[in-house]
Amino acid sequence: MKTELTRRHLAFGAAALVGLCIVLSLGVAVAFDAPRTVSSTSEFTEVRQETATVDSQIVVDNPNDVAVPVGADLTYVVRLNEVRVARGSESDVPVPPGNSSIVTNATFDNAKIPAWWVSHVNGEESSVMTTTVDVGVAGLPVGPTLTVERREIETDLLGPLATEEPSVMAVNDTEILRVDNQTGRWGEADAERSPLVVSTALENVHDRPVEIAGTVYEIRMNDVVVGRGETTAGITLAPGEAATYDVRAAIDTPRMQQWWVTHLRNGESTNLTIRVDAVAEVDGERERLPLTVYERQAGFETDFLETGQTEVSVVGNGSEPDRSSGFVRPTVEDTGNEFGEVRDGETDIRTTATVENPSDGRFADLLSVRVDSRTTLAGVVAANGTDRVEDVPRGTGTVETTSTMPHDRVPAWWAAHLRNGERSESRTQVDADADVGITRLPLDVEDRTSTVETDTLGGLNDDSTRAVRSEETGRPILTVHSTSATYTDVNASRATIVVRADLENDNPVSSVTIRQVDYGVTMNDVTLADRTAPEAHTLQAGERRTVEFTLVLNNSRMAAWWPTHVRNGQVSTLERTATATVETDGDAERVDLEFLSGNETVETDVLAD
Template sequence: MTPRSLLGKFVVGILSVFVITAGGLGVAVTSGMLTVGQPTVEEVRTDWGAVNPETSEIRTEIDLHNPSSVGVPGVADVTYAVGMNDVTVAEGTSNNVGVPTGESTISLLTRMDNQKIPAWWATHINNGEQTTVSIQPAISLPLISKNLPAEERSFETNLLGAFESNETQTMTAGERTVLRVTETDAEWGEATEERTPLNVDATVENPTSGDVAFSQLGYTITMNDVTVAEGTTDGEVNVAPGERTSFSIDSTFDNGKLPAWWESHVENGEQTTMDVQFYATVDENGETKKVTLPFLSKRVVFTTDVLGGGETTTKTVPRTEATEFEPPKLQSVESEWVVPETGNTGIRTSAVVQNPNQPGSLFADRLSVDANYRVLMNDVQLVEGQTSQTLDSGRSDLELSGDITDREVQQWWVGHVNNGEETDRVVERDVTVDAGFARLPVGGEAERGTITTDMLGPVDSNSTLDFSVAGRQVGTVSGTQAEWGDATMAETPIESSAVVKNDQAESIHITEIGYRVTMNDVVLADEANERDIEIAPNSEKTIRDTVPLDNSKLGDWWKTHLQQGEESTLSVEYYVIVEYQGYTERVELDALNYEKSVTTDMLGNESA
């Protein structure tokens, strides 16, 4: 997950102050004798945790890299308060924060008080549906206490936009038009912690030959099926034949229901469907009928991103039932690699979606689609692409793409090697249609598979090689072994060994060990190391060496791998320099030398 929260950003700032303070002290104490570098924040992940009507957990994880040889002790206390329009909704403290050397993760947990939601909601409404989220952090060190500057961001909603219309609509009783509605509008009253007034106005015409009398008006307002307002209004609205008039319907939110709504809002990915339904009773020719008011009844879907600072959306959706709706179908998905001459490689995915709803129908004009493509390798997200667009009637072509950085290639490679040359592959192709009243997935299930390789398999541990110096056979090489060490982001070690036997009456010496490892002619290792290894007469010794593959070259190799249809040739060459009776000879270690063809199928087109 990418860095997404104000809380995460503030903790990063706090740790920066902490590290500078403690790191500087470390440098002073050691007088430069130790390696001290500035720690960096690799990733910040923040999301909602458990939520109930009382509290909402905010969970933050911060991945740190401290290149210093000295860790920062856990002596700092971090406090923070989260405010929404100056209503403090969450307060937390993290004690004994420290930064060890190398990679580490700091986890923070605070609980948002959902009982503060009514107070915040009142400020949101009274502020024109705008909210400013702020976090006030502070850090306490021994003998030091410091408040850090608060950071703020704002978001707004437009819940009443759906009621603002000058489009003429009709209301029927049975099959008879009883009213024409020429204008609607709505506005909030002054909200308090206990209640939120909502006033809806309508201008109507009576095309009939008799009076249309609304003896009573009723309303129900739900937010994610949580009823926040319901009731009836007093007073009669009478529209004379051929006349135009305006009337209002006043409703009131019970803000005590908002904590339950907030629970549903967070659990639903910060998305809410607000359903405002008004109805009236009509006295027509002595008969009373209950008639819904479609020109006032609205359904609004709004989303927020309180933690991430992303886009806030408000969308008016039809209140029509889904009986006339036929969901679109995902007809095909095709993916291909993109390998530019310079820059990151990537994946381009094309999808075809068929919308069977006819042009001009309600759902043909109101559908939108979200498409996502994701490739996971041993839980490393290798690539992700996404797109959103309106879905027309008939065929729609979608295209999405995503980049693969060299760092992501290295992360996958490290996981693949350390997992015994095995990768669990997950390819997700998600296409979701938003019909307003529901989000409908039309994509298939994720494709899962396993990629296995055996790059060190050709090493022949059973062979025996005779070697000579100056034309004279002096010994043998046997028992060759090669296995992977623990790979890191920087390098991938190959741990190799061989048994060298001296068959002569005088000592022989190994003065140099060299190696060269390439994949598709990209050199990952090429070194010669001087050694001073003596093998006594008529004895043997196990020679060990570590070949560190330079993982910074994996990005170059990756491009060649894709260009060659996900196929690579691994070439490994070893040699030793042997000295005997003043003569030297280069001996190729044939049992360790080989070429190996390696293929993968990252996109899941065929078995790997």
């Protein structure tokens, strides 16, 4: 910016020197004392898109008593770094005795500004302005070409836009990046582009990774967009990681001509704004975020035709821009779980959450919710999964996510359930993050817990008195005073039920033997056992004692039982059957052992509050 201002200064300061060149050339033609330039003033009088007019008034003192007898012709040229930016000429200029004014005008070629700009930037913001005058006097050979002025011009357009003051980039109430030591530097400019690299020191102060997929930038000078584009180089920072992020922007060099016109029309004043916003990649699409990586405003003024001074200042108080996003973190008000689709190998668990999403604008469009859910039963991970909700309703609404429960995890849970006295704690933990493109913000979600209890041995724990009867005669063979049962040796493959039966042989003269006890156990017609107990017991005449029967279940079959249980509304029918060979008085027959048989209803509400 400083550079632009200086250009005008240089080009039009030349006009003030023209008068001197005129009188010098006239001195060549006439043996008079050389006239001299007393003063000069210049101003822009008309600014057009292609050219600008500079009018100059030069006061010349002719110390001779008579006028210079022959008028002079002159042509002058102003160059900036060898780029000719202005040209003016006058013919047959009269120079009377004493002080006189010569009014001249020059045409500044605005189209040469881009070429000069390239040379200035590539020369480390340094330029040389040279003004030359060709003088001619009628009747004399062509006069000399005089170098009227050569001036060094240096600018520092990017200096005022740098800052070492730290600031933070926040999303809602969460600080995610510490921004520090922002600087700019020019790349190698050409007729099409003037590269500008903005470097920013970034540190991730968030507890989640921060990823910027690129940026969009805009460079304005007096509301002329001289640079606009998108960069694809991104940066990913783990929590606590710091690095320097370079944004490689560019000015569209030909647009510097359009800026130059506004600068002149604005009284040689320009407002410069550079803004860089973050870009996130969402579902394969690049989306601009309302999150500013870099923003600076500066003003600069020039006085090319009078003092030649250039002044650059930061607009405002120099404080850091507001880097807050305007995003408001959603809240989860309530959650609920239920079983969804049941397939051959797995069952879906649907989690429904009531979400309050107060955000609007760009972040609301980009917002998604990522949910990691984990359900444990008796400490066994029964289901887990990650789901993402892309369409988060604004205001109050519900979102639904799904995790899966593989059926092959059921045997391990069921074994833990039995070992714990048929009691399980069901716990669903939900870790939810609001994904805002650049990072994720944690959402507070309460765990859901409930207790699952069953009593699959209820019918085997019975204090009532029953009879074991002959299938042939119906007469009592044994009296069962009570039964009790416990699970032992339980793992994901098997579960052993030990049944203790208080039996009495009421026959006063004959013993009773029970052998080859065949038993079966099913749940919802899924076979868990179809075996023969290893025990055989003989009770002498009139004897009463407690005997044991060992029933072994195939726990791995619980994987097949589970889908039937869920499809039936978490209700199952457990059936036990047992028959045995009973010998008494020398006779043997097969009889039903009703004290080992029976039906149980097994109900659960695994996902209840």
